[in-house]
Amino acid sequence: MLIFIERVGPLATVQDLGRQGWFDSGVGQAGAADRGSLRLANRLVGNPEDFAAIEVLLGGLVLRADGHLTVAVTGAPAPALIDGTPVGHASVLELNEGQVLELGLATSGLRSYVAIRGGIDVAKVLGSRSRDTLSGIGPDPLVAGMQVAIGPPPRTLPTVEFAPVPLPPDVLEVRACPGPRADWFTDPGQLFRGSWVVTADTDRVGARLDRLDGPPLVRSIARELPSEGVALGSVQVPPNGQPVVFLADHPITGGYPVIAVVLDADVDRVAQARPGERLKFVISAADSGARA
Missing domain, CATH: 2.40.100.10 (Cyclophilin-like)
Structure with missing residues (x-):
């Protein structure tokens, strides 16, 4: 299964929960900047919490499904649309082959997370699929025209349809x-x-x-x-x-x-x-x- 990246905003990277145990070699952990939002997105689609997802800075990501996908968007509340129809934040979304998911500009916060059932299946570097922007370790940032592989779906199924998320304080x-x-x-x-x-x-x-x-x-x-x-x-x-x-x-x-x-x-x-x-x-x- 693939997704096709049609557009990105300021920055979109692949992130999981980071690489452990490499400090003595001078390599940091990296991983999702907002780990709670990554975990929530993965739970919504039935993935283990440490599966790789897409971290999107301020929104602007547009992707097209190669087949049926189960998706969730969490973190910064960027308006999400499937084929132009608005859909819920922090909820379970279903895309059929050829359908397009578009994220608008986040209304608050900085980073949204797009988890797909099966996880982003890129090669691991030192045990993690995360991009470390300081060292350059891990998969390259996403760009328009890129094809990204999705892993096989886990046996567990999504157990909720949406998750209530509080508004940020002043x-x-x-x-x-x-x-x-x-x-x-x-x-x-x-x-x-x-x-x-x-x-x-x-x-x-x-x-x-x-x-x-x-x-x-x-x-x-x-x-x-x-x-x-x-x-x-x-x-x-x-x-x-x-x-x-x-x-x-x-x-x-x-x-x-x-x-x-x-x-x-x-x-x-x-x-x-x-x-x-x-x-x-x-x-x-x-x-x-x-x-x-």
Whole structure:
């Protein structure tokens, strides 16, 4: 079974849940930036949660079915149409041979996920079908004219027709713990006061932030660090005082101090924050006694 890519928007890549166990070789995990939305899309079509799907930046994807397909679109709510007829978000969709699925511009969020029953069947690289945009590892981004193979359908069947998804809040609250280099700043608690705004310089590597109210973060130690390991969700602060929240394709080492680490459960939400949206850091319950 194949799908034919007729059009793409700003970026469309194949993603699963990433490649594990290669940090010691200098290879990051990559995978879906919003793992929860990928898992949901796969569950809706009856796939195992780690099957590969298409991650679509802001919408604009158009694909045509080579045969009968069971499809779901989750994540950023891009309007979906089958042969021009609107269909539901986060619901089970059926395409017959020759029918076209089109995604419009997402009304909120950044990344939509298109899962197809059987999964995207491209070659694995180091155990994963994910595209790592930082290193260039994995399948090439999708382009118009490409044919993409679909794997055999699993034995499990879809068990629901749609999944209710809450609307995003006006201000995204993100839980975080103080990081290993919080003491490199004159007032590390400043991160948790006031609001930040997501800048246009944001991608799968990291969400870059600017201060919406109040002064930028100021270091108490001027020298730079030797490179050290950084985790998914690390909030790294370059000399300009504007933090970066590391996302799926982040480097595995870095030389700027990590002032905080976003809880794993909230990283997916940061990955859906689009430029101009407001973000507020909240100290996690485990660290409620920390200075803020």
